[in-house]
Amino acid sequence: MLTGWRNLSVDPAGRRLLIRGSLIACAGLLYLLIWLPLTDIGIPCVFHLVTGLYCPGCGITRAALSLLHGQVAQALRYNPLVFTLAPMYAVYWLCMRLQHRRAGRAVMAVMLTLTIAFGIVRNIPIGDFLAPTIID
Structure with a gap:
């Protein structure tokens, strides 16, 4: 299997x-x-250049680079969504591999909802801690 x-x-x-x-x-x-x-x-974020807002993917390249250097805390500051979506994508892949299509679609819907919510919350004042920043 x-x-x-x-x-x-x-x-x-x-x-x-x-x-x-x-x-x-x-x-x-x-x-x-x-x-x-x-x-x-x-790689510049076209969405951020045009609107001045952070998209859900802003900071992913810097987060990956931080992870390659072993700086997990800094990677979390750049884009914490990656740490949530990566294991969820593994569950989605496993569901689809094992022919559990309904569960896979549910996991994908949750991932999509989280991504949209993250993109909205990181651009409002209450969620400004989610903006990609450097740890001082």
Whole structure:
């Protein structure tokens, strides 16, 4: 059931998928660990540039970079939603993998609701602590 990943290295299509995934992961690490520190050219948030508001994803790149450097508290300050959605996405994936479609759709609805609520709350005065900031 969940041990089918071993067949990826045998099946040519699975091997291509594994290679592509590995290349994408390596490219992401190169971007975060080499390109950003050398150039200081990050990915700007178009929503924030146009509206001045923080979208639910603002701070995710900085949070990932902080996590790669072992700075969990700082990553939480940049975007705490990631720490909520990552385990929920794992539950969603497991539900869909085990053919529990109804439970998977429910988890996805909760994730969507949390994302929208987070995007709203982080832009009102009572939720300003959710804005992506640096720990002093």
